[in-house]
Amino acid sequence: MIHLNAHELFNKIKNKEVSALELTNAFITHSKKTNAVLNSYNLITEEIAINTANRVDKKIATGEKLEIFEGVPIAIKDNICIEDIETTCSSKILEGFKPPYNATIIEKLNAMNMPIIGKTNMDEFAMGSSTETSFYGVSKNPWDISTVPGGSSGGSAVAVASGQAPLSIGSDTGGSIRQPASFCGIVGVKPTYGRISRYGLMAFASSLDQIGPFSKTVEDSAHLLNILCGYDFRDSTSQNVKAEDFTRDLNRSIKGIKVAIPKELYNSSLSKEVKDYYDQLINKLSNEGIIFEEIELPSLKYALSTYYIIAPAEASSNLSRYDGVRYGYRSENANSLIEMMTKSRSEGFGDEVKRRILIGNYVLSSGYYDAYYKKAQQVRTLIKEDYKKAFETYDVILSPTTPTPAFKPGEKTANPLEMYLNDIMTIPVNLAGLPAISIPCGMVNNLPMGLQLTGNVFEESKLLGISNQLEKILCFKLNNSFIEGVL
Amino acid sequence: MSWEVVIGLEIHAQLKTNSKLFCHCSAAFGDTPNTNICPVCTAMPGVLPVLNKKVVDSAIKLGLATNCKINSINEFSRKNYFYPDSPKAYQISQFDKPICLAGYLNIMVNNELRRIDITRIHMEEDAGKLVHQGSDNISGATHSLVDLNRCSVPLLEIVSEPVIRSATEARLYMEKMRQIIRYLDIGDGNMEEGSLRCDANVSIRKRGDIKLGTKTEVKNLNSFKSVEKAINLEIDRQIDILEDGGTIIQETRHYNEATASTTSLRSKEEAHDYRYFPDPDLVPIVIDELWIETIRKELPELPEAIQKRFVNDYNLPTDHSVRLTSIKKLAEDFENAYKNRKNENITPLETANVALKYYDYFLSNNLDFSKSNHASFQIGGLTFLVNTSTVSSSTITSILPDIVNTNYDPIEYVKEKGLAQVSDTGELKSIIQDVIKENPGPAEEIKSGKMQTIGFMMGQIMQKTKGKANPGLANKMLKELLGIS
Numbered sequence: 001m002i003h004l005n006a007h008e009l010f011n012k013i014k015n016k017e018v019s020a021l022e023l024t025n026a027f028i029t030h031s032k033k034t035n036a037v038l039n040s041y042n043l044i045t046e047e048i049a050i051n052t053a054n055r056v057d058k059k060i061a062t063g064e065k066l067e068i069f070e071g072v073p074i075a076i077k078d079n080i081c082i083e084d085i086e087t088t089c090s091s092k093i094l095e096g097f098k099p100p101y102n103a104t105i106i107e108k109l110n111a112m113n114m115p116i117i118g119k120t121n122m123d124e125f126a127m128g129s130s131t132e133t134s135f136y137g138v139s140k141n142p143w144d145i146s147t148v149p150g151g152s153s154g155g156s157a158v159a160v161a162s163g164q165a166p167l168s169i170g171s172d173t174g175g176s177i178r179q180p181a182s183f184c185g186i187v188g189v190k191p192t193y194g195r196i197s198r199y200g201l202m203a204f205a206s207s208l209d210q211i212g213p214f215s216k217t218v219e220d221s222a223h224l225l226n227i228l229c230g231y232d233f234r235d236s237t238s239q240n241v242k243a244e245d246f247t248r249d250l251n252r253s254i255k256g257i258k259v260a261i262p263k264e265l266y267n268s269s270l271s272k273e274v275k276d277y278y279d280q281l282i283n284k285l286s287n288e289g290i291i292f293e294e295i296e297l298p299s300l301k302y303a304l305s306t307y308y309i310i311a312p313a314e315a316s317s318n319l320s321r322y323d324g325v326r327y328g329y330r331s332e333n334a335n336s337l338i339e340m341m342t343k344s345r346s347e348g349f350g351d352e353v354k355r356r357i358l359i360g361n362y363v364l365s366s367g368y369y370d371a372y373y374k375k376a377q378q379v380r381t382l383i384k385e386d387y388k389k390a391f392e393t394y395d396v397i398l399s400p401t402t403p404t405p406a407f408k409p410g411e412k413t414a415n416p417l418e419m420y421l422n423d424i425m426t427i428p429v430n431l432a433g434l435p436a437i438s439i440p441c442g443m444v445n446n447l448p449m450g451l452q453l454t455g456n457v458f459e460e461s462k463l464l465g466i467s468n469q470l471e472k473i474l475c476f477k478l479n480n481s482f483i484e485g486v487l
Numbered sequence: 488m489s490w491e492v493v494i495g496l497e498i499h500a501q502l503k504t505n506s507k508l509f510c511h512c513s514a515a516f517g518d519t520p521n522t523n524i525c526p527v528c529t530a531m532p533g534v535l536p537v538l539n540k541k542v543v544d545s546a547i548k549l550g551l552a553t554n555c556k557i558n559s560i561n562e563f564s565r566k567n568y569f570y571p572d573s574p575k576a577y578q579i580s581q582f583d584k585p586i587c588l589a590g591y592l593n594i595m596v597n598n599e600l601r602r603i604d605i606t607r608i609h610m611e612e613d614a615g616k617l618v619h620q621g622s623d624n625i626s627g628a629t630h631s632l633v634d635l636n637r638c639s640v641p642l643l644e645i646v647s648e649p650v651i652r653s654a655t656e657a658r659l660y661m662e663k664m665r666q667i668i669r670y671l672d673i674g675d676g677n678m679e680e681g682s683l684r685c686d687a688n689v690s691i692r693k694r695g696d697i698k699l700g701t702k703t704e705v706k707n708l709n710s711f712k713s714v715e716k717a718i719n720l721e722i723d724r725q726i727d728i729l730e731d732g733g734t735i736i737q738e739t740r741h742y743n744e745a746t747a748s749t750t751s752l753r754s755k756e757e758a759h760d761y762r763y764f765p766d767p768d769l770v771p772i773v774i775d776e777l778w779i780e781t782i783r784k785e786l787p788e789l790p791e792a793i794q795k796r797f798v799n800d801y802n803l804p805t806d807h808s809v810r811l812t813s814i815k816k817l818a819e820d821f822e823n824a825y826k827n828r829k830n831e832n833i834t835p836l837e838t839a840n841v842a843l844k845y846y847d848y849f850l851s852n853n854l855d856f857s858k859s860n861h862a863s864f865q866i867g868g869l870t871f872l873v874n875t876s877t878v879s880s881s882t883i884t885s886i887l888p889d890i891v892n893t894n895y896d897p898i899e900y901v902k903e904k905g906l907a908q909v910s911d912t913g914e915l916k917s918i919i920q921d922v923i924k925e926n927p928g929p930a931e932e933i934k935s936g937k938m939q940t941i942g943f944m945m946g947q948i949m950q951k952t953k954g955k956a957n958p959g960l961a962n963k964m965l966k967e968l969l970g971i972s
Contacts, residue, residue: 081533094532101526103533202532206767235535236769314767317565320576321530325633337631341569364567364762373764 002030002163003478006072006220009166013056013071020056020071024049024115027073031117031164038140040149040158041118042078043086049073049115056113068223070113075165077156078119079126080211081200082106089202090134091124093322093329093348103200104232105169105211112227117165120155124350125319126176126204128152129422130409133352138409141183143447147406150180153214157184160214161478167224168214173204174307175401175426177212178438182401182450185440185478187467188214189221190426192457193433194239197232203318205311206237208430216478218439218468222246225460241458249465255289257466260394264300265425269403277444278400281451288473292398295390299382303428306383308420309363309376310431315353316360322348355416380431387432391456396466399425401438401450425452435460437467440476448476489694490729492722493702494651494687498664500643500674501613501682502545508612508641509536509579516680520618520634528639530574535768538563542641543772545673546586546610547782549643552667552789553605555590557779561772563610566761571633572615580644582763585609586774592667593791594659595809603660604648613640643674649688649699654718658711661685670787670815678710685714689721691729700725701735705749707742717742720749793818801825801835810843816857817846824867833867833874841870841883848887861894868897877901879958915956919965922947933969941965 001009001018012018028046035041056071076082079089081099083106088094102110109116123133131139131154141149142162149158153170157180160168170177172190181188189212196211203209213224226247231240261282270278282292324330324344331343349357363372390397402425412419429436434457438450451470455463507514510527527534543561550557564582587608594601615638619628645664651657665676665683675682690702705721708714720742725735740749788796790812797808797818812818821842825835845866849856856862872878878886878901890897922944923930932940941962948961 079533081531087532089532097532099526099531099533101531101534198533199535200533203768234537236537237535237767313764317567317577317762317764320567320569321532321574323569323571323576325571326529326574327531337571361762364764366760366762369762369764 002026002166004166005216006069006166007217007223010066010069010072013060014066016060020053020060020113020115021050023071024053024073024117027117027163027165031075031159034162034164037145038142038158038162038164039137040121040139040155040162040164041075042088042090042121042136042155044118045082045085045116048082048085049117052110052113052115056115059113067112069167069227071115072167073115073117073165074109075117075120075156075159075168076106076109077122077153077168077170079122079171079202079204080106080169081202082116082119085119087119087202088135089125090122090131090136091322091349091353092135093345094327095135095329097328099200101200104197104234105228106200108227108230114167114227117159120153120159120168120170122155123152123176124353125202125315126152126171126173126209127315127352127356129175129179129419130407130412131155132409132413133350135350141406141447143185144406146408147447148183148409150183150402150406152176152180153188154180156214157181157186157188160184160186160216166216167220169211169228170214171201171204171209171211172426172430173208173210173311174430175423177214178401178426178436178450178452179423181214181438182440182452183406183448185448185450185476186214186216187218187221187437187439187471188212188450189225189437189460189464190429190435191225191229191460192239192435193430194237195225195229195241195435195458195460197230197235197238199232199234199238203314205314206318207314208307208311210430218437218464218471219247219250221437222250222464222468225464239458244461246461246464249461250468252465252469254466254469256291257395258291258293258393260293260295260390260397262295262297262300262390262397262399264297265399265428266294269421269424270400271404274400274404274444274449277442277449281441282398285470285473293394295394297383297386297390297428299379299386300428302379303383303431304420304424306376306379306431307423307427308359309372310380312356312360313364313373313376314360316357316364319349319353319357324348352416383428384432387428387434387454387456395455396463397454399452399454401425401452405444405447405449429454433457435463437463439467439471439474440478441470441474442476490691490722490726491694491696492652492654493649493690493692493699494654494657494718495649495702496645496647496651496657496660497686497688498645498647498661499684500549500645500664500668500676502542502641502643502674503672503682504539504541504545504641506539506541507639508539508542508610509639512639514640516637516675516682518636520632520636523636524638528574529635530576536579536766538769538772539641542610543586543774544782545641545671546608546643547774547779548671548673548786549645549668550587550590550608551779551783551786552671553587553590553592553608553645553664555587555605555608557774558584558586558588559774560584561586561774563766563769564763565766566611566763568759568761570614571631572617572635572638574615574635574638578612578614579766579769580611581609582765584771592660592663594656594663596653596656596659601656602650603656604650606646606648608643608645611642611644613637613642649690649702654715654722657687657718658715661714662711666790666813670789672787678708681709684708687714687718687721689718689725690735691722691725701737703735703737704739705742706739706752707744709744713742713744716744716747717749720747724749787815790815790818797835801839803835803839807836807839807843811839814856816859816862817842820863820866823863824870827863828867828871831871831874833870837874838866838870841873842866844883845869845887845891848884848891854891859891862891865890865895865897872897872901882954915952915961915964916968918951918956919948919961919968922951923965923968930969934971 130148156168161184334340621629690700
């Protein structure tokens with residue numbers, strides 16, 4: 001049962017084949033059992049999950065109609081605030097911190113009575129592509145536990161891929177949902193910037209961060225997006241667009257759609273093996289009546305440098321509040337105010353976080369601001385314009401989600417630049433604020449690979465529709481027996 | 488050597504909005520520490536700011552009242568620095584796109600009009616408050632307590648051009664700014680409570696020099712008196728240094744009111760790099776013409792305009808009109824008092840005199856005039872009493888203590904207490920005849936031309952009437968009865 005998708009599980013609850021409590025307990029039991037190996041959870045929130053499940057069962061008992069995904073368990077990335085539940089960003093500096101409030105999306109999930117199974121492991125403050133920067137240790141990829149699950153939302157991807165939860169929530173600043181979705185063979189969506197309220201998401205880079213779902217199917221993500229999206233007055237960057245049903249285009253034919261493949265993302269940075277794989281894949285899809293054209297998005301070659309100026313700049317300021325004064329870790333070895341702040345931060349943050357804070361402070365310093373931050377914002381505008389032009393002609397833009405399948409821990413930690421290069425496919429999308437999805441498309445070296453589709457702003461429905469049709473054509477299946485064999 | 492003083496002021500005016508700049512918490516002053524706080528203003532992880540539109544309205548109001556240009560595209564920036572009173576470790580402020588630009592205020596200095604140019608006005612949030620235990624400052628304290636009630640209360644920072652030429656001008660400009668803030672009803676303008684603060688940038692140069700001298704920034708100016716005093720101290724200090732052949736160091740200096748001296752706080756080298764950048768959590772605010780015009784229509788009549796009107800419409804002396812407009816309520820109370828009784832032939836000047844006397848009573852007794860709800864009514868009544876010679880103007884002064892802050896009708900009060908002047912000629916005549924009878928000597932003196940003695944006789948009359956004799960009438964009748972008129 002734990003390997004069914006969310007929609008199938010919801011139907012089982014609705015048809016009283018299983019109670020919400022039984023279902024929740026099954027996922028909690030499986031999560032507890034497998035977490036020792038996979039290290040996907042920082043915390044399993046059994047009590048609140050059971051309370052929510054009981055609410056659903058009470059509703060069923062009184063004959064009330066259930067709305068879609070009521071009773072379906074979900075795992076939450078550990079950078080999203082749940083009132084009175086430890087939320088750490090996988091950082092020592094927030095060890096033991098319990099937020100006094102709920103994130104907007106937690107309110108929405110609570111209102112929808114979706115049992116929250118636990119808080120998932122991640123790269124510290126979402127800075128990383130493998131969960132290796134987590135203070136609580138790396139998570140394991142269930143396809144091959146000697147590889148990383150990707151990051152930063154690695155724990156959330158592992159939870160869905162390994163049957164610990166049918167759905168999970170991640171956040172994506174430069175690929176942190178799509179890349180682990182790709183590594184773990186599941187679906188991950190980064191919606192348009194402003195679609196989902198960021199209120200309660202512990203900020204990494206405010207202008208890039210966006211919350212999004214993980215699921216086993218495109219359809220499940222579409223339904224979950226219906227629950228998560230919507231204007232929130234508490235988030236000034238939240239977009240006041242008309243609510244829509246993201247499942248509306250799921251069954252629309254994709255014959256004749258025009259798909260662009262940007263040269264800049266489909267080039268020498270791919271190994272021959274990976275390139276050959278995608279060439280053959282595109283060939284196969286062309287036979288289905290999809291029109292592929294190679295295009296140029298010239299500004300994309302600056303995307304990585306642009307990202308590694310803007311994201312650290314915003315992060316350096318966003319992470320300044322962790323000063324040991326009001327909450328979180330406070331150094332015991334301080335004799336003055338300055339020492340207290342300095343030592344708390346030096347002892348509380350990990351290396352990658354410190355590296356990015358230093359970069360951020362540097363690029364914002366007076367005298368360097370114009371050369372770095374301001375220039376980066378200008379390039380960002382060019383990237384947006386390049387995409388905008390492309391969407392005048394094309395329905396979606398396609399690329400691999402990652403240049404390689406999952407790598408091994410330690411493979412890229414010695415050279416941060418190499419780790420950053422792993423996000424080259426996903427980063428431009430965040431800079432442009434566009435919606436994008438990663439769907440599993442097959443295996444390379446016995447590890448799953450993802451296909452990234454990028455849509456125009458607020459065209460999630462179209463993006464999900466095309467993805468759903470591709471999913472049917474690609475017929476990718478999670479190999480559950482394989483996963484259980486590993487465990 | 489002749490030195491020219493160059494001063495620029497940075498004024499911080501706290502706005503009296505109901506809620507804070509970026510959250511729903513109350514912006515009230517003086518509440519129990521850490522009661523007006525929430526996840527947003529205590530900078531819990533994950534929270535986001537949402538702009539209070541009323542603050543933008545207030546900023547536009549002040550901008551229009553100080554002849555500024557209102558910027559259509561407004562942006563908030565983060566000013567990054569670590570301190571326990573700043574829980575986000577950055578202050579949300581405006582940097583290169585402030586809401587108001589290039590305005591001015593006119594002040595009167597020694598009866599001369601001086602124009603003080605305003606560089607910019609911008610919106611920002613206040614910091615919390617540290618209460619140091621065991622010492623006045625953080626370095627000597629055993630520990631410090633943080634009160635975040637004030638954190639994120641809205642402020643307007645008003646930056647003047649370096650065109651102020653003396654400490655007195657600085658104080659007058661500051662007073663004028665407070666007057667306007669109070670007229671607009673956007674802030675309390677109370678320096679002692681800290682709702683109006685100012686830092687002064689002070690430098691001096693040889694008269695005739697074009698290049699500015701090295702400036703110092705003087706902080707902790709908590710009253711109008713200290714603004715003037717501290718700037719004068721700083722001017723003297725700088726002159727002493729330069730005349731001794733020394734050089735001024737660019738630094739921030741702290742004014743100590745108790746010792747009447749300034750001490751160095753930090754030098755330019757120790758100044759922060761605030762790493763300003765646009766706050767990505769907030770979107771630019773676009774202020775269109777319609778918004779500006781809506782606010783313009785809400786603007787009250789400002790003191791300068793009222794002064795002109797009082798002089799033109801009521802023929803009041805300039806000095807009267809300036810004093811009457813020192814606060815909006817007084818101007819209104821005066822005008823209402825006059826309008827309500829002008830059919831009874833009272834004059835604007837009589838009303839103005841009574842109104843100023845009335846207001847002075849509050850000032851000299853440290854009473855809160857803003858709470859005086861019956862001022863206009865009582866000023867009108869008192870003016871009527873003076874106009875009809877029912878009481879003398881000195882009687883007004885003596886009855887004010889009994890009636891202010893009550894709803895007494897002064898006319899009724901005077902009647903009740905029997906304070907009306909004796910203007911009944913029959914009654915006065917018999918009293919004066921008694922006085923003449925009782926004082927035959929002085930009476931003879933007056934008859935023989937010694938006019939100074941009239942004063943003595945008037946004194947006797949006043950004593951007999953307990954001060955209620957109408958002095959003009961009594962004087963006239965005394966002369967008649969003595970046959971000297």
